[in-house]
Amino acid sequence: MPYWLMKSEPDEFSIEDLQKRQGARWDGVRNYQARNFLRAMTAGDEFFFYHSSCAVPGIAGIGRISRTAYPDPTALDEKSPYFDAKAGEASNPWSAVDVEFVEAFPQTLTLPQLKAEPLLAQMPLVRKGNRLSVMPVSAEEWATILALRPGRN
Template sequence: MPNWLMKSEPDEFSIHDLQRLTVARWDGVRNYQARNFMRSMKTGDLFFFYHSSCPQPGIAGIARINREAYPDPTALDDKSHYFDAKATAEKNPWSAVDIEFVEAFKQVISLADLKAQHGLLELPLVQKGSRLSVMPVSDAHWQTIMQMRPATKN
């Protein structure tokens, strides 16, 4: 099964929000490459939940794809920050997936720690200029990061 990394700003939606809700929709992705990655996700795929644009960016936990890609309803909602005036019910270019909580890390694995890990040099997240909010994670990178994780906090 493929593994992924998905970024969210924790003041908008965090691993702790997902833990409280158990299942939620992941929407608002407005980059075609990230959207295409979401469209290739399968139910049961795991992803690292990454907190971005915050004082300590990093991997905060693990979640699972609960429902495969479907049209993102926020694209059609003119009150949504993610509204797309070009999207219609018949032709919505954006996708969402449903996700479920798996694990919150006791502490975030910081971006600085990820960058310092020799085994992660090829991970797109740590490469200069990589700004995608959704990206694949190789099995080798997944295992390296899993070894870095602090004790579980469920």
């Protein structure tokens, strides 16, 4: 099963928001490589929910893909900050997926903690220059992060 990491600014949409709603649309991705990763997801895939651009960036929990990629409606909504004037009903280049809540960590697994783990040294998240909002996570990286997560038994 493929694993993923998906970033969101918690003041826009957080793991707590997903937990309250139980499910949501993951939209607004406007990078072609990240969009292609969305399109590669299948229902049942799990992802780490990463809080970015905040006081304590890091992995805040786990979610699951509940619906595979479909055209992102925010690209067509002129009132949306993700509106794309070049997109149209027949030619929308952007995708969204639906996600559901799995688990919130009792505290964030911080980026410095992730960077300190040698087994994660090749993970794109911890390498300089990688700012993608959606990225794959290997099975080994997934297992390593699960072992590091706060509150594990």
